[in-house]
Amino acid sequence: MSAPHTTTDASLSATDAVVSAPHTAADASLTTTDAPLTARVPGSKSITNRALLLAAAARGTSRLRAPLVSDDTLAFRGALTALGVRVEAGPHDAFWDVTGTGRGPVGGGGVWCADAGTAARFLPPFTATGRGTYVFDGSAQLRARPLRPLADALERLGATVRAEGDAGLPLRVDADGLRGGELQVDGGLSSQFLSGLLMAGPLLRTPLTVTVRDLVSRPYIDMTVALMRRFGAEVTEEAPGVFRIGTGGYTAVDLPVEPDASTASYFLAAAAVTGRTVTVPGLGRDSLQGDLGFVEVLRTAGARVDVGEDAVTVTGTGRLRGGFEVDMGAISDTFMTLAAIAPLADAPITVRGIGHARLKESDRIAAVAGNLAACGVETETGPDWMTVRPGPVRPALIACHRDHRIAMAFSVLGLRAPGLGFDDPSCVGKTFPGFHAELRRLFPE
Ligand SMILES: O=C(O)C1=C[C@@H](OP(=O)(O)O)[C@@H](O)[C@H](O)C1
Numbered sequence: 001m002s003a004p005h006t007t008t009d010a011s012l013s014a015t016d017a018v019v020s021a022p023h024t025a026a027d028a029s030l031t032t033t034d035a036p037l038t039a040r041v042p043g044s045k046s047i048t049n050r051a052l053l054l055a056a057a058a059r060g061t062s063r064l065r066a067p068l069v070s071d072d073t074l075a076f077r078g079a080l081t082a083l084g085v086r087v088e089a090g091p092h093d094a095f096w097d098v099t100g101t102g103r104g105p106v107g108g109g110g111v112w113c114a115d116a117g118t119a120a121r122f123l124p125p126f127t128a129t130g131r132g133t134y135v136f137d138g139s140a141q142l143r144a145r146p147l148r149p150l151a152d153a154l155e156r157l158g159a160t161v162r163a164e165g166d167a168g169l170p171l172r173v174d175a176d177g178l179r180g181g182e183l184q185v186d187g188g189l190s191s192q193f194l195s196g197l198l199m200a201g202p203l204l205r206t207p208l209t210v211t212v213r214d215l216v217s218r219p220y221i222d223m224t225v226a227l228m229r230r231f232g233a234e235v236t237e238e239a240p241g242v243f244r245i246g247t248g249g250y251t252a253v254d255l256p257v258e259p260d261a262s263t264a265s266y267f268l269a270a271a272a273v274t275g276r277t278v279t280v281p282g283l284g285r286d287s288l289q290g291d292l293g294f295v296e297v298l299r300t301a302g303a304r305v306d307v308g309e310d311a312v313t314v315t316g317t318g319r320l321r322g323g324f325e326v327d328m329g330a331i332s333d334t335f336m337t338l339a340a341i342a343p344l345a346d347a348p349i350t351v352r353g354i355g356h357a358r359l360k361e362s363d364r365i366a367a368v369a370g371n372l373a374a375c376g377v378e379t380e381t382g383p384d385w386m387t388v389r390p391g392p393v394r395p396a397l398i399a400c401h402r403d404h405r406i407a408m409a410f411s412v413l414g415l416r417a418p419g420l421g422f423d424d425p426s427c428v429g430k431t432f433p434g435f436h437a438e439l440r441r442l443f444p445e
């Protein structure tokens with residue numbers, strides 16, 4: 001399997017799905033003559049939290065350079081610390097040194113996951129490879145998110161798991177190591193179940209073969225496999241969706257963390273709607289993050305896009321083209337970035353394949369539709385799609401639903417639509433506490 005080039009895969013699926021793109025009005029008031037901007041985008045949440053886990057499971061001390069420092073990664077780090085893993089931060093969090101034991105944790109205890117889906121889905125399999133009783137819990141928001149397919153899979157590998165909530169958390173894991181063998185897992189609600197099981201694989205007593213059905217968010221699995229290999233694991237995809245993992249464990253590494261591609265989507269979309277040029281350094285064509293494929297959607301919408309070796313640049317062309325449909329199932333964290341700016345386009349835009357986005361920090365289809373309605377924008381929605389019609393955007397109070405991406409996506413719309421307020425702007429801290437300051441630095445009022 002050629003793991004690292006997920007960006008290309010995601011971008012192909014984004015552009016392939018385009019069915020039509022007729023164009024009409026351009027906004028002549030926008031120009032591209034202003035100075036190019038460079039966005040300071042912090043580290044990838046998904047890479048930081050995977051690297052924390054893999055380093056905790058590895059033999060030796062790993063150095064994670066430029067990790068993301070945000071609510072989600074601090075929750076993940078705190079949970080590992082509670083499990084007895086040593087994490088030492090360098091000056092200004094320039095790096096985190098993580099000392100692993102080469103096996104699962106022992107001793108048991110409570111594990112607080114806060115709002116972090118990655119903590120709730122990656123840490124139970126890790127603890128199950130160790131010994132002791134672990135009780136996982138998190139915020140009311142995280143308690144509402146599904147965990148059952150993961151709990152069932154861990155039971156089949158020999159753990160005793162009790163899910164106390166309707167969906168998942170609180171979750172109790174009685175651990176005494178896991179056996180390998182053949183395992184089937186359903187990936188239709190979230191890819192994170194499979195990522196958690198794959199990462200636990202090298203710590204199992206015998207080799208594991210996992211077959212996944214109905215997988216959403218596939219690029220995150222490619223990221224998981226690529227990082228497992230970086231930490232020395234033997235993992236192969238023997239047939240599409242069939243993964244075999246050897247029992248050789250992990251070895252410590254020195255790992256630079258890329259800037260977060262989902263976070264970059266807001267600044268790149270800002271370029272598209274303002275007619276400016278925005279570059280994000282450190283995100284290039286070899287990125288591990290499928291969400292970089294969002295730029296192909298911006299290209300379809302009329303922006304100029306350059307994905308270079310070590311940077312991505314988007315230039316707005318003064319018009320946002322609509323009149324297309326796009327499947328964003330592989331990169332669903334970025335669908336709100338598109339949907340929030342879609343009223344500015346010259347024709348309707350339809351996003352498909354995003355049913356699983358209803359199971360995140362909020363029901364994201366409903367949250368976007370509700371906020372666009374408050375702005376006087378027409379939408380239509382279905383179980384896994386939404387259409388946004390162009391039209392004037394009136395001032396409104398955006399309901400963030402404690403969802404960082406709702407706040408960030410609608411902030412981009414706010415660059416072109418005056419009078420948007422936010423009921424909970426600080427919820428951006430889940431992945432980028434400095435988001436509003438950075439957007440204001442680049443686009444002063
Ligand atoms: O594995 C990961 O790091 C993630 C996978 C995705 O979730 P789903 O697989 O539930 O879509 C994504 O939405 C989330 O922000 C991070």
Ligand SMILES: C=C(OP(=O)(O)O)C(=O)O
Nearest residue numbers: 115116117118333360361
């Ligand atoms: C879905 C998200 O987070 P998680 O699943 O990691 O909580 C997200 O960051 O958009």
